[in-house]
Amino acid sequence: MNWFRFASPASFYPLAGRLAPWFGGGAAGFAAAGLYIGLIAAPTDATQGDAYRIIFVHVATAWMSMFIYLVMAFWCAVSLMFNARLAAMMAQALAPTGALFTALALVTGALWGKPTWGTYWAWDARMTSELILLFLYFGYMALRQAIDEPRRADRASAVLALVGAINVPIIYFSVKWWNTLHQEASVSLTSAPTMAAVMLTGMLLLALAAWFYSIAIALTRVRAIILERERHAGWVGEAALAVRGVR
Amino acid sequence: MKARTRRLGWIAGGLVLLGVATALVLNAFQSNLVFFFTPSQVAANEAPHGRAFRIGGMVEAGSLTRDSDSLTVHFRVTDTARTIPVSYTGLLPDLFKEGKGVVAQGTLGPDGSFHATEVLAKHDANYMPPQAQAAIDKAKKGMTMPSLHERSSGQ
Numbered sequence: 116m117n118w119f120r121f122a123s124p125a126s127f128y129p130l131a132g133r134l135a136p137w138f139g140g141g142a143a144g145f146a147a148a149g150l151y152i153g154l155i156a157a158p159t160d161a162t163q164g165d166a167y168r169i170i171f172v173h174v175a176t177a178w179m180s181m182f183i184y185l186v187m188a189f190w191c192a193v194s195l196m197f198n199a200r201l202a203a204m205m206a207q208a209l210a211p212t213g214a215l216f217t218a219l220a221l222v223t224g225a226l227w228g229k230p231t232w233g234t235y236w237a238w239d240a241r242m243t244s245e246l247i248l249l250f251l252y253f254g255y256m257a258l259r260q261a262i263d264e265p266r267r268a269d270r271a272s273a274v275l276a277l278v279g280a281i282n283v284p285i286i287y288f289s290v291k292w293w294n295t296l297h298q299e300a301s302v303s304l305t306s307a308p309t310m311a312a313v314m315l316t317g318m319l320l321l322a323l324a325a326w327f328y329s330i331a332i333a334l335t336r337v338r339a340i341i342l343e344r345e346r347h348a349g350w351v352g353e354a355a356l357a358v359r360g361v362r
Numbered sequence: 363m364k365a366r367t368r369r370l371g372w373i374a375g376g377l378v379l380l381g382v383a384t385a386l387v388l389n390a391f392q393s394n395l396v397f398f399f400t401p402s403q404v405a406a407n408e409a410p411h412g413r414a415f416r417i418g419g420m421v422e423a424g425s426l427t428r429d430s431d432s433l434t435v436h437f438r439v440t441d442t443a444r445t446i447p448v449s450y451t452g453l454l455p456d457l458f459k460e461g462k463g464v465v466a467q468g469t470l471g472p473d474g475s476f477h478a479t480e481v482l483a484k485h486d487a488n489y490m491p492p493q494a495q496a497a498i499d500k501a502k503k504g505m506t507m508p509s510l511h512e513r514s515s516g517q
Binding site: 158159160161162163167170192195196197230231232233234237238239240277278280281285292293294295296298299300301309310311314 | 366369370373376377380381384388392395396397398400418454455456457458465480481482483484485486487488489490491492493494495496
Protein backbone atom coordinates (compact mmCIF):
# COMPACT_ATOMS: atom_id res chain seq x y z
CA MET A 116 0.00 0.00 0.00
CA ASN A 117 1.35 3.37 -0.99
CA TRP A 118 0.95 5.61 2.08
CA PHE A 119 2.10 8.71 0.21
CA ARG A 120 -1.22 8.56 -1.63
CA PHE A 121 -2.73 10.03 1.54
CA ALA A 122 -0.39 13.02 1.41
CA SER A 123 -2.76 14.37 -1.20
CA PRO A 124 -5.63 16.38 0.36
CA ALA A 125 -8.09 14.85 -2.13
CA SER A 126 -7.48 11.31 -0.92
CA PHE A 127 -6.93 12.19 2.74
CA TYR A 128 -10.24 14.05 2.98
CA PRO A 129 -12.48 10.94 2.78
CA LEU A 130 -10.07 8.87 4.92
CA ALA A 131 -10.19 11.49 7.71
CA GLY A 132 -13.98 11.50 7.43
CA ARG A 133 -14.14 7.74 7.91
CA LEU A 134 -11.65 7.69 10.84
CA ALA A 135 -12.89 10.65 12.89
CA PRO A 136 -16.13 9.07 14.24
CA TRP A 137 -14.24 6.01 15.52
CA PHE A 138 -11.77 8.15 17.44
CA GLY A 139 -14.63 10.29 18.73
CA GLY A 140 -16.46 7.21 20.00
CA GLY A 141 -13.27 5.90 21.58
CA ALA A 142 -12.74 9.22 23.34
CA ALA A 143 -16.25 9.13 24.81
CA GLY A 144 -15.78 5.53 25.99
CA PHE A 145 -12.38 6.11 27.60
CA ALA A 146 -13.55 9.36 29.20
CA ALA A 147 -16.62 7.66 30.73
CA ALA A 148 -14.52 4.79 32.13
CA GLY A 149 -11.76 7.11 33.35
CA LEU A 150 -14.16 9.54 35.03
CA TYR A 151 -15.99 6.64 36.71
CA ILE A 152 -12.74 5.28 38.13
CA GLY A 153 -11.40 8.71 39.01
CA LEU A 154 -14.48 10.20 40.65
CA ILE A 155 -16.23 7.13 42.07
CA ALA A 156 -14.06 4.00 42.21
CA ALA A 157 -10.72 5.52 43.27
CA PRO A 158 -10.13 6.04 47.01
CA THR A 159 -9.35 9.44 48.52
CA ASP A 160 -5.72 10.44 48.96
CA ALA A 161 -4.11 10.11 52.39
CA THR A 162 -2.68 13.66 52.34
CA GLN A 163 -4.97 15.69 50.10
CA GLY A 164 -8.36 14.07 50.61
CA ASP A 165 -10.68 14.52 47.65
CA ALA A 166 -8.82 17.58 46.32
CA TYR A 167 -6.32 15.31 44.57
CA ARG A 168 -9.05 14.06 42.18
CA ILE A 169 -8.43 17.01 39.88
CA ILE A 170 -5.23 15.16 38.91
CA PHE A 171 -7.35 12.95 36.63
CA VAL A 172 -8.17 15.91 34.39
CA HIS A 173 -5.06 17.97 35.07
CA VAL A 174 -2.42 15.42 34.07
CA ALA A 175 -4.27 14.29 30.93
CA THR A 176 -4.66 17.87 29.69
CA ALA A 177 -1.09 18.88 30.62
CA TRP A 178 0.44 15.88 28.84
CA MET A 179 -1.72 16.56 25.80
CA SER A 180 -0.80 20.26 25.73
CA MET A 181 2.88 19.36 25.38
CA PHE A 182 2.43 16.36 23.11
CA ILE A 183 0.21 18.21 20.62
CA TYR A 184 2.86 20.91 20.35
CA LEU A 185 5.50 18.31 19.46
CA VAL A 186 3.20 16.74 16.85
CA MET A 187 2.44 20.20 15.46
CA ALA A 188 6.16 21.00 15.25
CA PHE A 189 6.74 17.63 13.53
CA TRP A 190 4.15 18.42 10.84
CA CYS A 191 5.68 21.89 10.46
CA ALA A 192 9.11 20.33 9.86
CA VAL A 193 7.58 17.95 7.29
CA SER A 194 5.83 20.83 5.55
CA LEU A 195 9.06 22.82 5.33
CA MET A 196 11.08 19.83 4.14
CA PHE A 197 8.75 18.37 1.53
CA ASN A 198 6.77 21.51 0.78
CA ALA A 199 3.73 19.40 1.68
CA ARG A 200 0.42 21.25 1.86
CA LEU A 201 -1.35 18.61 3.91
CA ALA A 202 1.33 18.58 6.63
CA ALA A 203 0.88 22.33 7.12
CA MET A 204 -2.88 21.84 7.26
CA MET A 205 -2.44 19.16 9.96
CA ALA A 206 -0.36 21.57 12.02
CA GLN A 207 -2.99 24.27 11.53
CA ALA A 208 -5.71 21.83 12.61
CA LEU A 209 -3.87 20.85 15.80
CA ALA A 210 -3.11 24.33 17.13
CA PRO A 211 -6.54 25.27 18.60
CA THR A 212 -6.85 21.90 20.35
CA GLY A 213 -3.35 22.28 21.79
CA ALA A 214 -4.21 25.76 23.04
CA LEU A 215 -7.43 24.42 24.57
CA PHE A 216 -5.58 21.69 26.50
CA THR A 217 -2.92 24.17 27.64
CA ALA A 218 -5.59 26.53 28.98
CA LEU A 219 -7.36 23.61 30.69
CA ALA A 220 -4.08 22.45 32.26
CA LEU A 221 -3.46 25.96 33.60
CA VAL A 222 -7.01 26.38 34.94
CA THR A 223 -7.24 22.93 36.55
CA GLY A 224 -3.77 23.44 37.98
CA ALA A 225 -4.86 26.73 39.56
CA LEU A 226 -7.98 25.12 41.01
CA TRP A 227 -5.83 22.33 42.42
CA GLY A 228 -3.18 24.69 43.74
CA LYS A 229 -5.51 26.74 45.92
CA PRO A 230 -6.63 23.92 48.28
CA THR A 231 -3.21 22.22 48.39
CA TRP A 232 -0.40 24.77 48.03
CA GLY A 233 -2.51 27.66 49.27
CA THR A 234 -2.34 29.75 46.09
CA TYR A 235 -3.84 29.72 42.60
CA TRP A 236 -0.67 30.79 40.90
CA ALA A 237 3.05 31.04 41.53
CA TRP A 238 5.73 32.15 39.09
CA ASP A 239 7.72 28.96 39.33
CA ALA A 240 9.49 27.42 36.34
CA ARG A 241 6.82 24.78 35.61
CA MET A 242 3.86 27.16 35.60
CA THR A 243 5.64 29.97 33.80
CA SER A 244 6.88 27.71 30.99
CA GLU A 245 3.39 26.20 30.57
CA LEU A 246 1.99 29.73 30.28
CA ILE A 247 4.61 30.45 27.59
CA LEU A 248 3.34 27.35 25.78
CA LEU A 249 -0.15 28.90 25.68
CA PHE A 250 1.32 32.10 24.22
CA LEU A 251 3.23 30.05 21.62
CA TYR A 252 -0.02 28.45 20.47
CA PHE A 253 -1.68 31.88 20.32
CA GLY A 254 1.32 33.31 18.46
CA TYR A 255 1.25 30.47 15.92
CA MET A 256 -2.45 30.96 15.24
CA ALA A 257 -2.14 34.75 15.10
CA LEU A 258 0.76 34.60 12.65
CA ARG A 259 -1.22 32.27 10.38
CA GLN A 260 -4.16 34.66 10.46
CA ALA A 261 -1.96 37.67 9.75
CA ILE A 262 -0.66 36.34 6.41
CA ASP A 263 -3.17 36.13 3.59
CA GLU A 264 -1.25 33.90 1.20
CA PRO A 265 -1.61 30.33 2.60
CA ARG A 266 1.76 28.97 1.44
CA ARG A 267 3.62 31.93 2.95
CA ALA A 268 1.58 31.56 6.14
CA ASP A 269 2.59 27.87 6.21
CA ARG A 270 6.28 28.66 6.05
CA ALA A 271 6.33 31.55 8.51
CA SER A 272 4.22 29.81 11.13
CA ALA A 273 6.19 26.56 10.69
CA VAL A 274 9.42 28.36 11.62
CA LEU A 275 7.71 29.89 14.67
CA ALA A 276 6.34 26.49 15.77
CA LEU A 277 9.76 24.84 15.38
CA VAL A 278 11.53 27.55 17.39
CA GLY A 279 8.88 27.24 20.13
CA ALA A 280 9.37 23.48 20.34
CA ILE A 281 12.42 24.13 22.52
CA ASN A 282 9.97 25.11 25.27
CA VAL A 283 8.45 21.62 25.57
CA PRO A 284 11.49 19.89 27.13
CA ILE A 285 11.88 22.94 29.37
CA ILE A 286 8.33 22.45 30.68
CA TYR A 287 8.83 18.73 31.15
CA PHE A 288 12.18 18.89 32.93
CA SER A 289 11.61 22.18 34.80
CA VAL A 290 10.70 20.32 38.00
CA LYS A 291 13.99 18.40 37.80
CA TRP A 292 16.31 21.23 36.73
CA TRP A 293 15.16 23.87 39.20
CA ASN A 294 13.44 23.81 42.55
CA THR A 295 9.80 24.62 41.97
CA LEU A 296 6.54 24.75 43.91
CA HIS A 297 5.16 22.17 41.50
CA GLN A 298 5.87 18.57 42.51
CA GLU A 299 7.83 16.19 40.34
CA ALA A 300 6.21 13.73 37.95
CA SER A 301 4.33 10.77 39.45
CA VAL A 302 4.63 8.81 36.23
CA SER A 303 7.74 8.64 34.07
CA LEU A 304 9.47 6.26 31.70
CA THR A 305 12.46 5.80 33.97
CA SER A 306 10.92 4.92 37.34
CA ALA A 307 7.91 3.20 38.88
CA PRO A 308 4.81 5.37 39.28
CA THR A 309 4.30 6.81 42.74
CA MET A 310 0.56 6.43 42.92
CA ALA A 311 -1.89 3.67 43.77
CA ALA A 312 -2.78 1.37 40.85
CA VAL A 313 -6.47 2.27 40.65
CA MET A 314 -5.66 6.00 40.59
CA LEU A 315 -3.07 5.39 37.86
CA THR A 316 -5.60 3.42 35.81
CA GLY A 317 -8.12 6.26 35.92
CA MET A 318 -5.47 8.79 34.97
CA LEU A 319 -4.20 6.75 32.02
CA LEU A 320 -7.75 6.12 30.75
CA LEU A 321 -8.40 9.87 30.73
CA ALA A 322 -5.06 10.43 28.99
CA LEU A 323 -6.19 7.97 26.31
CA ALA A 324 -9.50 9.82 26.07
CA ALA A 325 -7.59 13.07 25.52
CA TRP A 326 -5.57 11.39 22.74
CA PHE A 327 -8.62 10.05 20.96
CA TYR A 328 -10.48 13.34 21.34
CA SER A 329 -7.53 15.25 19.90
CA ILE A 330 -7.21 12.90 16.92
CA ALA A 331 -10.96 13.02 16.20
CA ILE A 332 -11.14 16.79 16.46
CA ALA A 333 -7.95 17.35 14.43
CA LEU A 334 -9.20 15.07 11.63
CA THR A 335 -12.55 16.87 11.58
CA ARG A 336 -10.90 20.28 11.58
CA VAL A 337 -8.40 19.35 8.87
CA ARG A 338 -11.34 18.37 6.64
CA ALA A 339 -12.76 21.86 7.00
CA ILE A 340 -9.34 23.37 6.30
CA ILE A 341 -8.90 21.17 3.20
CA LEU A 342 -12.28 22.26 1.83
CA GLU A 343 -11.45 25.90 2.44
CA ARG A 344 -7.94 25.84 0.98
CA GLU A 345 -8.62 23.51 -1.96
CA ARG A 346 -11.90 25.13 -2.89
CA HIS A 347 -10.65 25.81 -6.41
CA ALA A 348 -10.07 22.09 -7.04
CA GLY A 349 -12.81 20.23 -8.91
CA TRP A 350 -13.26 17.45 -6.39
CA VAL A 351 -14.09 19.89 -3.59
CA GLY A 352 -17.27 20.99 -5.34
CA GLU A 353 -18.41 17.39 -5.63
CA ALA A 354 -17.51 16.68 -1.97
CA ALA A 355 -19.40 19.75 -0.82
CA LEU A 356 -22.47 18.66 -2.76
CA ALA A 357 -22.16 15.17 -1.22
CA VAL A 358 -22.09 16.71 2.25
CA ARG A 359 -25.32 18.54 1.51
CA GLY A 360 -26.86 15.36 0.13
CA VAL A 361 -27.51 16.94 -3.25
CA ARG A 362 -25.49 14.49 -5.32
CA MET B 363 22.27 17.13 -2.69
CA LYS B 364 18.53 17.13 -3.05
CA ALA B 365 16.63 20.24 -2.05
CA ARG B 366 14.70 18.39 0.64
CA THR B 367 17.89 16.99 2.21
CA ARG B 368 19.31 20.51 2.30
CA ARG B 369 16.14 21.79 3.95
CA LEU B 370 16.32 18.98 6.53
CA GLY B 371 19.88 20.09 7.23
CA TRP B 372 18.76 23.67 7.80
CA ILE B 373 15.95 22.59 10.12
CA ALA B 374 18.08 20.13 12.14
CA GLY B 375 21.02 22.54 12.30
CA GLY B 376 18.79 25.41 13.33
CA LEU B 377 17.17 23.38 16.10
CA VAL B 378 20.56 22.23 17.43
CA LEU B 379 21.89 25.80 17.46
CA LEU B 380 18.71 27.00 19.15
CA GLY B 381 18.97 24.22 21.73
CA VAL B 382 22.56 25.14 22.57
CA ALA B 383 21.69 28.84 22.80
CA THR B 384 18.75 28.09 25.10
CA ALA B 385 20.86 25.82 27.30
CA LEU B 386 23.46 28.59 27.68
CA VAL B 387 20.84 31.22 28.50
CA LEU B 388 19.07 29.00 31.04
CA ASN B 389 22.40 28.14 32.60
CA ALA B 390 23.32 31.82 32.88
CA PHE B 391 20.00 32.61 34.57
CA GLN B 392 20.15 29.51 36.78
CA SER B 393 19.95 31.47 40.04
CA ASN B 394 16.99 33.55 38.81
CA LEU B 395 14.98 30.51 37.78
CA VAL B 396 14.83 28.83 41.16
CA PHE B 397 11.58 29.33 43.02
CA PHE B 398 13.12 29.22 46.48
CA PHE B 399 16.43 28.99 48.32
CA THR B 400 17.24 26.22 50.78
CA PRO B 401 18.45 27.04 54.31
CA SER B 402 21.93 25.84 53.27
CA GLN B 403 21.97 28.31 50.37
CA VAL B 404 20.88 31.09 52.72
CA ALA B 405 23.66 30.14 55.13
CA ALA B 406 26.14 30.25 52.23
CA ASN B 407 24.96 33.81 51.39
CA GLU B 408 23.53 32.74 48.01
CA ALA B 409 20.14 34.28 48.73
CA PRO B 410 19.56 37.91 47.72
CA HIS B 411 20.23 40.58 50.33
CA GLY B 412 17.94 43.45 51.16
CA ARG B 413 14.92 42.21 49.24
CA ALA B 414 12.22 39.60 49.64
CA PHE B 415 12.89 36.04 48.54
CA ARG B 416 11.51 32.58 49.22
CA ILE B 417 12.95 29.85 51.35
CA GLY B 418 11.91 26.22 50.99
CA GLY B 419 12.40 23.01 52.88
CA MET B 420 10.69 20.84 55.44
CA VAL B 421 8.85 22.11 58.49
CA GLU B 422 10.97 20.68 61.27
CA ALA B 423 9.03 18.17 63.34
CA GLY B 424 8.01 19.55 66.73
CA SER B 425 9.00 23.13 65.86
CA LEU B 426 5.53 24.63 65.30
CA THR B 427 4.26 26.97 68.02
CA ARG B 428 1.28 29.33 67.93
CA ASP B 429 0.96 32.60 69.83
CA SER B 430 -1.99 32.36 72.18
CA ASP B 431 -3.32 35.88 71.46
CA SER B 432 -2.77 36.25 67.70
CA LEU B 433 -2.57 34.39 64.41
CA THR B 434 1.23 34.43 64.52
CA VAL B 435 2.97 31.09 64.20
CA HIS B 436 6.61 30.17 64.59
CA PHE B 437 8.29 27.19 63.01
CA ARG B 438 11.67 26.14 61.70
CA VAL B 439 12.42 25.31 58.06
CA THR B 440 15.14 22.72 57.55
CA ASP B 441 16.91 20.97 54.68
CA THR B 442 18.39 18.55 57.26
CA ALA B 443 21.76 20.36 57.07
CA ARG B 444 20.72 23.90 58.06
CA THR B 445 17.67 25.35 59.82
CA ILE B 446 16.03 28.77 59.71
CA PRO B 447 13.44 29.99 62.24
CA VAL B 448 10.37 31.50 60.54
CA SER B 449 7.57 33.65 61.91
CA TYR B 450 4.34 34.25 60.04
CA THR B 451 1.05 35.96 60.79
CA GLY B 452 -1.92 34.64 58.88
CA LEU B 453 -3.72 31.52 57.79
CA LEU B 454 -1.65 28.47 56.93
CA PRO B 455 -2.60 26.30 53.92
CA ASP B 456 -4.45 23.05 54.67
CA LEU B 457 -1.50 20.85 53.76
CA PHE B 458 0.90 22.72 56.03
CA LYS B 459 2.23 20.10 58.40
CA GLU B 460 5.31 19.33 60.46
CA GLY B 461 7.67 17.11 58.51
CA LYS B 462 6.17 18.21 55.16
CA GLY B 463 7.39 20.57 52.46
CA VAL B 464 6.90 24.33 52.74
CA VAL B 465 7.80 27.45 50.75
CA ALA B 466 7.75 30.81 52.56
CA GLN B 467 8.16 34.27 51.03
CA GLY B 468 9.51 37.12 53.11
CA THR B 469 12.66 38.82 54.33
CA LEU B 470 15.57 37.69 56.42
CA GLY B 471 16.01 39.67 59.62
CA PRO B 472 19.43 40.74 60.95
CA ASP B 473 19.07 38.12 63.67
CA GLY B 474 18.91 35.35 61.06
CA SER B 475 15.19 34.71 61.47
CA PHE B 476 12.85 34.85 58.51
CA HIS B 477 9.71 37.00 58.54
CA ALA B 478 7.27 35.43 56.11
CA THR B 479 4.50 37.31 54.34
CA GLU B 480 3.20 34.24 52.51
CA VAL B 481 3.43 30.55 53.33
CA LEU B 482 2.70 27.85 50.74
CA ALA B 483 2.61 24.10 51.24
CA LYS B 484 4.67 21.98 48.87
CA HIS B 485 3.41 18.44 48.54
CA ASP B 486 5.12 15.43 46.98
CA ALA B 487 3.96 13.40 44.00
CA ASN B 488 2.86 10.35 46.00
CA TYR B 489 -0.82 9.51 45.93
CA MET B 490 -2.24 6.62 47.93
CA PRO B 491 -5.37 5.69 49.84
CA PRO B 492 -5.38 6.50 53.59
CA GLN B 493 -5.29 2.79 54.49
CA ALA B 494 -2.10 2.28 52.46
CA GLN B 495 -0.54 5.33 54.12
CA ALA B 496 -1.46 3.94 57.55
CA ALA B 497 0.10 0.58 56.63
CA ILE B 498 3.31 2.30 55.51
CA ASP B 499 3.48 4.38 58.69
CA LYS B 500 2.99 1.21 60.72
CA ALA B 501 5.70 -0.62 58.80
CA LYS B 502 8.09 2.31 59.23
CA LYS B 503 7.43 2.34 62.98
CA GLY B 504 8.15 -1.39 63.05
CA MET B 505 11.43 -0.74 61.29
CA THR B 506 12.58 2.09 63.53
CA MET B 507 11.48 0.54 66.80
CA PRO B 508 14.20 -2.14 66.93
CA SER B 509 16.90 0.34 66.02
CA LEU B 510 15.77 2.67 68.82
CA HIS B 511 15.76 -0.30 71.12
CA GLU B 512 19.26 -1.29 70.03
CA ARG B 513 20.54 2.21 70.55
CA SER B 514 19.09 2.48 74.05
CA SER B 515 20.31 -0.95 75.05
CA GLY B 516 23.77 -0.20 73.67
CA GLN B 517 24.16 2.89 75.82
